[in-house]
Amino acid sequence: MSTDRSLPPHVQKAFWARALVFQVLDLHHVQLEAAGYGLFWNAVRERLLTSxxxxxxxCPAGSLSSYLSHLGTEIRAGIPFPDRDAERTCAPLLDEIDRVLRDAGQLREDLLMSAFAATMQAAVELYHRHGEGVPDDVVKRVSVTFGHQGMPVQSELPIQLTATTYxxxxxxxxSARVDVVINPGLLDELTVFSLPYVLLHECVCHVLQGPWQSGRSQPDPGDRFAEGWMDVAAYLAHQTLDYPWLGDASGLDLLAPRRAAARLEAAEKVHRARHQRTPHGRSWAQRAMGAQAAQSTVALLAKLPETRTDPxxxxxxxxxxxxxxxxxxxxRELFVARVHKATMGRVDAGLVTQIRQYLSTDDLHQLVHGILAIHLTNE
Structure with missing residues (x-):
């Protein structure tokens, strides 16, 4: 990929610490609550946030490695255990935090840059798997920047992060440039655990938007296809892709929380929020139209004999x-609008005919033009 830019050192310290310790805290949360020691779990989290x-x-001086290696000790020092039972029960949590932070301090690569590179690779492999080979030179001209801001992130999404592809x-x-902006002071678990889905959305929906030649047009924030239909595709990919990094149990991967379900739960919340009503205009309705058209298409494919085994x-x-x-x-937007109208209530027979013909001929242009020209019975 082309020139990239990551977070400044003091923000990087805070981001790495929260992201990695949140993973460990999430893994141990239920067990400690069930044992009656949720108060100490909260104390560990508060010490992390304060530090x-x-x-x-x-912006104190010192390296990332030095800060991470001392953070575990700092957290331990702030937890007053009332007895040996409490200390013994919380020991696995604190020991794992120590290990993860120590290992992170020895890393040479940037966790955020590695996460984006792995996501980009997964997106390219997704397209390749479905017959769309992405040219190497297109991938080489993709860049990413990670920035930060002190004010709360203003977004329809319930996370303290925005990602925009230009x-x-x-x-x-x-070429494509992905700008990611984070509010490190308000960084929470939902933001961290939804990062794999957010990055995959940018790569699948926008970075690899065609045609792969000069003159590509930037879609609008409320684009029915790019932000609605394709978001469903990215969400399904996030659920089903065989990520190569999920076998790594080191706990040093932003794309693979220690509790695997954490990223799926976070993705579901953020994915749903993209299509919910907001007070910021009507673009949410356009995205919702695209998402509904996509979901209806998946449901239709699940019923057709040609595709019911893997819709x-x-x-x-x-x-x-x-x-x-x-x-x-x-x-593309007009295509989505026609599919949406054809699937409102009972699925239009003409749409079924067009899709089954496409599945037989594999002629994409015939499908699009056929659906754009279709006469719907509900018109």
Whole structure:
């Protein structure tokens, strides 16, 4: 990939510490609560937040490695255990925090950069698996920047992070830049655990938007196809992709929380929020229209004999082909609008005919033009 930029050192300290310790806390939370020691779990979390807030506010000197290696000791010192039973029960949590922070201090790579690179690789492999080989030069011209801000993030999503992809042209060809902005002071578990889905959304929906040539058009924030339909494709991919990193049990991967279900739960909340009503205009309704059209298409594919064994795969193949095609953003949006109208209530027979014909011929252009021209019985 092309030139990237990560967080400044004092923000990096806070982000790494919270992201990694949140993983360990999440893994032990239920067990400690069930044993009656939830108070100490909360105390560990509060010590973490206080220490990292000081890094953000005062920017003390010292390396990332040094801070992480001392953070475990700092957390332990702030937990007054009333007896040996409490200390013994909480020991596995504190020991694992020590280990994770110690190992993180020895890493040479940047966790955020590694997370984006792995996500980009997964997105490219997803397209390839469904017959859309992404040219190497397109991938090389993708860049990512990680920035931060002190004010709360203003977004329809319930997380303290925004990710925006900008499609640009370079002399060598089309490029994409993903800008991720984080509020480190308000960084919470939902933000950290939804990061894999958020990054995958950017890569699957926007970075790999076609056609892979100069002159790509930036979709609107409320684009029915890019932000609605394709978000469903990204969400399904997040649920079903065989991520190569999930076998790593080191706890040093932002894409694989120690409790695997944590990322799925977070993704579900953020995915749902993209299509819920907000007071910030009507773009949510356009995204919701695209998502509903996509979900209805998956449901239809689940009933057809040609695709009922794996409707998600059939939908993902259709979606990646549409997204990488030469169709304009406007044509894709019109396609989604027609599918949405054709699936309101009872599915229109004409839509079923068009989709089954596509499954037989594999002719994407015939499908799109056929659906755009279809006469719906509910019109």
């Amino acid at each position: 990292t807030a000081a890094q953000i506010e005062f 499609l640009e042209d370079q002399p060598e060809g089309p 998600a795969a059939a939908f993902t193949r259709l979606s990646t082909r549409l997204n990488s095609s030469t169709f304009s953003n406007r044509q």
